[in-house]
Amino acid sequence: MIALAIILTGIGSYVMRAFFIFALARYSFPPLLLRALEYVAPTVMAALVVSMLTTPEGSLAAGLPELMGLICTAVAAKTTGNHILALIAGMGTFWLIGAIL
Amino acid sequence: MRAMVALTARKAPTLRTDSSWHTVASPALRGSLDALPLFIPALPFAFVFGVVVANAGIPQWLGWSSSPIIFGGAIQVTLFTLIGEGASVAAAVSAALIVGARHMLYSVALAPRFQNQPSWFRWVGSYVLIDQVFVLSQIKPIDEPVAFRRYFLAAGFTFWSLWMICTALGVVMGPAIPAEWGVEFAAPVLFVSLMMASSDRRDKLAAAALAMGLTYLLASLPNRTGILIAVISSVVVMLLLQRHRQS
Numbered sequence: 001m002i003a004l005a006i007i008l009t010g011i012g013s014y015v016m017r018a019f020f021i022f023a024l025a026r027y028s029f030p031p032l033l034l035r036a037l038e039y040v041a042p043t044v045m046a047a048l049v050v051s052m053l054t055t056p057e058g059s060l061a062a063g064l065p066e067l068m069g070l071i072c073t074a075v076a077a078k079t080t081g082n083h084i085l086a087l088i089a090g091m092g093t094f095w096l097i098g099a100i101l
Numbered sequence: 102m103r104a105m106v107a108l109t110a111r112k113a114p115t116l117r118t119d120s121s122w123h124t125v126a127s128p129a130l131r132g133s134l135d136a137l138p139l140f141i142p143a144l145p146f147a148f149v150f151g152v153v154v155a156n157a158g159i160p161q162w163l164g165w166s167s168s169p170i171i172f173g174g175a176i177q178v179t180l181f182t183l184i185g186e187g188a189s190v191a192a193a194v195s196a197a198l199i200v201g202a203r204h205m206l207y208s209v210a211l212a213p214r215f216q217n218q219p220s221w222f223r224w225v226g227s228y229v230l231i232d233q234v235f236v237l238s239q240i241k242p243i244d245e246p247v248a249f250r251r252y253f254l255a256a257g258f259t260f261w262s263l264w265m266i267c268t269a270l271g272v273v274m275g276p277a278i279p280a281e282w283g284v285e286f287a288a289p290v291l292f293v294s295l296m297m298a299s300s301d302r303r304d305k306l307a308a309a310a311l312a313m314g315l316t317y318l319l320a321s322l323p324n325r326t327g328i329l330i331a332v333i334s335s336v337v338v339m340l341l342l343q344r345h346r347q348s
Contacts, residue, residue: 002159003166005190009180010170012198018227020208021215025223029213032340037210039336041239042305043312044203045296047328048232050316052289058321066286073290077297083138086297090290094283 064101069094128248132255135241139233140263142291145284146174147267151275153178157185161272168268172261173231176201177268199324206332207235214238217246226250229257236295304339311335 029037049070053062062070073090080086126134154164159181167177179200183193207230215223234257243249278284300306312335319327 001190002163002184005180005184005194006163006167006170008190008194009176009197010167010172012194013171013173013176013201013204014228016198016201016204017208017230018223019205020212021223021227021230024209024212025216027212034213035343036336036340037213039305039308039339040206040210040332041236041299042296042309043332043335044206044328045232045236045292045299046309046312047316047331048203049289049292049296050313051320051325051328052292054317054320056321056323056325060317066289069286070289070293073293074297077294081298083291083294083298084141086294087138087142087287087290090293091287094286094290098283 065094065097068097128243128252129255131241132237132252132257133259135237136233136256136259139237139291139295140260142287142294143174143233143260143264144267145278145287146178147264147271148275148278149271149285150174150178150181150268151271151273152278153181153185154272155276157181159184165269165272168265171197172228172264173201173204174264196324199326202329203232203332204230206329207232211235211238214249218250222250222254226253226257229254229261231257231260232292233260233295236299240298240301304343308335308339311338 053060053066053070055061069090072093073086076089077083077086150164154161157164164181167180171177171180176197180193180197183196188196208227211230215226218226234253237256238249238253241252243252296309300309312331315331315334316327319330321327322330
């Protein structure tokens with residue numbers, strides 16, 4: 001049964017990724033849609049961050065270490081443009097504030 | 102090739118990390134090298150995955166087999182969490198797929214770039230279309246089809262290989278990592294970093310902020326469906342604002 005669940009999920013997630021790449025292979029994209037698609041990456045990333053910090057019941061599951069860690073990540077990512085430095089800044093702040101509190 | 106190098110150079114503000122190899126290396130090498138730093142935050146996630154597999158009482162090899170078959174960290178973790186909680190196959194599979202539904206948006210967003218590509222690349226490229234690969238393809242737009250294909254596949258299969266190795270280590274060693282280290286916090290840190298990298302314009306940053314607020318308001322919807330609703334609504338709001346400003 002577990003093997004069946006893995007295979008079904010595998011097929012489903014492949015179809016989700018491939019579907020529009022194949023379905024829209026000969027579609028000429030109107031400029032409005034192309035502009036809309038530019039917002040997909042930032043908004044999906046933003047939504048994922050918040051969903052990781054909230055419980056399934058909808059309340060915030062993040063304290064000061066998490067929030068300060070993510071603010072430092074954002075600042076480091078914006079100023080350095082380097083994902084490793086952003087990771088160090090974020091995890092460093094998170095661990096530091098967690099240790100102090 | 103020259104034209105592409107010029108294009109990459111012009112996008113300088115978002116590419117400040119790029120050292121000299123970035124202007125000389127082949128697209129394939131750049132794809133692999135760009136993938137490496139983004140994989141580091143995924144490492145703890147491989148161990149979280151291992152803990153979930155152990156808690157669900159699933160044989161290690163069977164749990165690991167989901168890595169090549171599904172290839173999507175959050176989808177795999179959701180599936181095994183629910184199976185561990187005793188959910189039915191139908192319930193676990195549908196919840197896992199709803200968690201992965203954002204990949205449909207990636208599929209739409211990348212469709213224009215896959216148009217002038219051979220069909221084998223559509224089949225293979227779709228298999229490695231994950232969050233990080235999608236964001237890389239958005240922040241490093243490559244117009245030349247062959248260079249785009251090499252960059253995309255190199256980044257995708259670098260992630261793929263590392264994920265196969267690390268989830269194998271994860272199912273074996275994951276349960277030994279102390280929970281109080283909080284290493285899984287690397288996941289939101291990664292996504293904040295990717296959010297900033299893909300927000301190279303102020304309006305994109307505004308869209309991201311709007312999506313954060315909406316996701317928070319919709320956080321109690323089942324199976325995280327709030328993510329998709331928040332994303333689609335903030336994109337629509339941004340388009341309406343653009344139109345309002347133009348008129």
